[in-house]
Amino acid sequence: MTEKNVKLSLQDVSFTYAKGTPHEMKALDNVSLDIYADTVTGIIGHTGSGKSTLVQMLNGLIKPESGRVLIDGEDVWAKPKEITKVRFKVGLVMQYPEYQLFEATVKEDIAYGPKNLGLSKEEVAERVKSAAAFAGITQDIMEKSPFELSGGQKRRVAIAGIMAMHPDVLVLDEPAAGLDPAGRKLILGGLVRYQRMTHCAVVIVSHSMEDMALYCDDIIVMENSKPIMHGTSREIFTQEERIVNAGLDVPEVTALLKSLRENGFDIPYGVYTVDQAINALHELLKQKKRKGNN
Amino acid sequence: MKSITFGQFYPSSSPMHRLDPRMKVILAILYIVCSFLCQSTAAFIALLVSSVLIILLSNIPAKIVLRSVRPILIIIMITSLINVFMVKGEPENLLVSWNFINIYTEGVFNAIFIVVRIFALVIGSSMFLTYTTTPIMLTDAIERLLSPLHKLFKLKVHEFAMMMTIALRFIPTFVDEADKIISAQKSRGMDFNSGGLIKRAKAFVPVLIPLFASAYHKAIDLATAMECRCYRGGDGRTRMTVLKLKPRDFVAFLFMLLLGVGVVLLNRVPFLYVM
Structure with missing residues (x-):
C-alpha cells in the first residue's frame, strides 16, 4: 500500500456537555487521531463512547473545548466566521438524516446543498444526477415528494444530498441504522463505490462489526471517550481479545473461526469476512482430504 | 444536545x-x-x-x-x-x-x-x-378547579387540560429536534447569519418544514398510542395521584x-x- 496522506486530524481534542451543571458529561477526552485521504475509515464503539460528538467535531458543528481540528493542516476554527467553508469541505450526514428533507421533490432536495455552494444550474443538475446514481435512487422517484418515500429511500436521498456537494471528506453517522440487510448493503456498497470513483475520504460511524469488516479499509475503535485502536481492518480484527475487552463484538465469522482454532484446527488469523472464511474453511477441508488419502 | x-x-x-x-x-x-x-x-x-x-x-x-x-x-x-x-x-x-x-x-x-x-x-x-x-x-389543578364548568355547561375541561399537558410535555422534545435539524441543514450549507431580512427568513424554511412534518407524525403516533391504551377522554377516568x-x-x-x-x-x- 502506498504512503497515506493525512486529510483530517484531531489534536488533543476534549469536549464536555453541559459543563458546570450537575448534568456534566465528558464526551471526548484528549483525543488525537488522523483520518487519511482516499480511504474508507470506520469508527466503531459502544453507545456513549463519543462517536457522534467526534463526527460533529469534524465539520465544525461543535467547537472543541481544547485542542485543534485540522483539515489539510489548517485549523478549522482559525476563522470562526468562515466555518461554512469547512462544512463544504467536510460533508456530514447526521444520524437518522431522513428527518432533514424538506423540498417539494427529491430532485430539489438533493440540489439544496449544491445550490448553497453557488454552482451553476447545469453543474447542480449534473451533480444531482450522479449523486442519485451512487445512492441507488431510481429515476422514477426523482420527481416524487420526499415525504412519500419509504424510510430507506429517504435515507438514501439525504445521503445523496451531501454526496452532491462533493466534499473532500464524507462523514456518515450510523448511515445504516435501523435498515434491513438489503438496505444496508445498498447504502454501504454505494458509499464504497462512490469512494473508489472520487478518491475522497469517507468516514463511517457504526456499531456493526460485520459492516465495518466488509466495507472499511481502516478502523478506529472508541472506548470511554477515547480512540483505543486504529489500524487497517486486518490489523484490528487479528486482535480479537482487545476488541472483546472493549465491550464490542468481533464479526460472527471471526468468533466462529476463533473457536475452531481453539479446538485445534489450523486456521490463519485475520479472517473477518464471510468470503474469506469460506476460502479458509475450503483450504482446511482440502488439506484434510489430502491427509486422509495419504 | x-x-x-x-x-x-x-x-x-x-x-x-x-x-x-x-x-x-x-x-x-x-x-x-x-x-x-x-x-x-x-x-x-x-x-x-x-x-x-x-x-x-x-x-x-x-x-x-x-x-x-x-x-x-x-x-x-x-x-x-x-x-x-x-x-x-x-x-x-x-x-x-x-x-x-x-x-x-x-x-x-x-x-x-x-x-x-x-x-x-x-x-x-x-x-x-x-x-x-x-x-x-x-394543569391538573386547573382541570380540577374548572370541573364545575363541565358539569354545568358540558365544557370539555379534561380535554383542554390534556391538550395543555401534552403541549408542555413536547416542548423539550421539539427543542431537541429543532437542534438536530439545524445541525443537519448547517451541514448542507444553510446560513442564516448573512443576507437581508427576507433572505434570512427564507433560510428558516429548511428547518420549519421538517420540524412541522415531525410534529405531525408525533401527534398521529401519540394519538394511536393513546387509543391503544383505551383513552377515551375524561368521563369515568380515575387518577393516579388524587389531590x-x-x-x-x-x-x-x-x-x-x-x-x-x-x-x-x-x-x-x-x-x-x-x-
Whole structure:
C-alpha cells in the first residue's frame, strides 16, 4: 500500500456537555487521531463512547473545548466566521438524516446543498444526477415528494444530498441504522463505490462489526471517550481479545473461526469476512482430504 | 444536545411547594385581588411585607426572584414616570414647578404604589405558581378547579387540560429536534447569519418544514398510542395521584383572607397618603 496522506486530524481534542451543571458529561477526552485521504475509515464503539460528538467535531458543528481540528493542516476554527467553508469541505450526514428533507421533490432536495455552494444550474443538475446514481435512487422517484418515500429511500436521498456537494471528506453517522440487510448493503456498497470513483475520504460511524469488516479499509475503535485502536481492518480484527475487552463484538465469522482454532484446527488469523472464511474453511477441508488419502 | 429546563420551576420542599396546587391557584388570584384593594400607604406596606414573607416561605433564592422581575422593569419605570409627571394633585401639594412640568405629592405616591403593586403581581403569580408548581401539577389543578364548568355547561375541561399537558410535555422534545435539524441543514450549507431580512427568513424554511412534518407524525403516533391504551377522554377516568386538601392548605387560605381584611382596614388609616 502506498504512503497515506493525512486529510483530517484531531489534536488533543476534549469536549464536555453541559459543563458546570450537575448534568456534566465528558464526551471526548484528549483525543488525537488522523483520518487519511482516499480511504474508507470506520469508527466503531459502544453507545456513549463519543462517536457522534467526534463526527460533529469534524465539520465544525461543535467547537472543541481544547485542542485543534485540522483539515489539510489548517485549523478549522482559525476563522470562526468562515466555518461554512469547512462544512463544504467536510460533508456530514447526521444520524437518522431522513428527518432533514424538506423540498417539494427529491430532485430539489438533493440540489439544496449544491445550490448553497453557488454552482451553476447545469453543474447542480449534473451533480444531482450522479449523486442519485451512487445512492441507488431510481429515476422514477426523482420527481416524487420526499415525504412519500419509504424510510430507506429517504435515507438514501439525504445521503445523496451531501454526496452532491462533493466534499473532500464524507462523514456518515450510523448511515445504516435501523435498515434491513438489503438496505444496508445498498447504502454501504454505494458509499464504497462512490469512494473508489472520487478518491475522497469517507468516514463511517457504526456499531456493526460485520459492516465495518466488509466495507472499511481502516478502523478506529472508541472506548470511554477515547480512540483505543486504529489500524487497517486486518490489523484490528487479528486482535480479537482487545476488541472483546472493549465491550464490542468481533464479526460472527471471526468468533466462529476463533473457536475452531481453539479446538485445534489450523486456521490463519485475520479472517473477518464471510468470503474469506469460506476460502479458509475450503483450504482446511482440502488439506484434510489430502491427509486422509495419504 | 443542550439540557434545556423548561419553565421556571425551582425544585425544593419549601412550605409553598407542599401546598395543594389548586389552593395555590386560588391563593394567587386572591393575592392579586389584595394588591388591587390597596389604597393607603399603610396597606401598601402590608402588601410589601407579605410579598417578602411569601418569598421567604418559597425558599427561592433572591437572585432568581429578581430575575423574574427584570423583564418588566421597563414597564414599571415608564408607568411610574408617567404617574410622577401626569398626576394632578391639590395646589398645596405642588412639589416642583418648572415651565410646564408640575410634580405633585400625589403623583410621587402613586408612582411608588404602582411599583409595589406590579411587584406584588409578579410575586403573586410566580411564587405561587410557576416557581413552586410543576407545569403538570398546574394543569391538573386547573382541570380540577374548572370541573364545575363541565358539569354545568358540558365544557370539555379534561380535554383542554390534556391538550395543555401534552403541549408542555413536547416542548423539550421539539427543542431537541429543532437542534438536530439545524445541525443537519448547517451541514448542507444553510446560513442564516448573512443576507437581508427576507433572505434570512427564507433560510428558516429548511428547518420549519421538517420540524412541522415531525410534529405531525408525533401527534398521529401519540394519538394511536393513546387509543391503544383505551383513552377515551375524561368521563369515568380515575387518577393516579388524587389531590387532597390538608390542614396547611386551610391555614394558608386563612392567612390570605386575613391579608385581604387587613388591607381593607388599613385603607382607612390616615398615614402619609391615602388615594
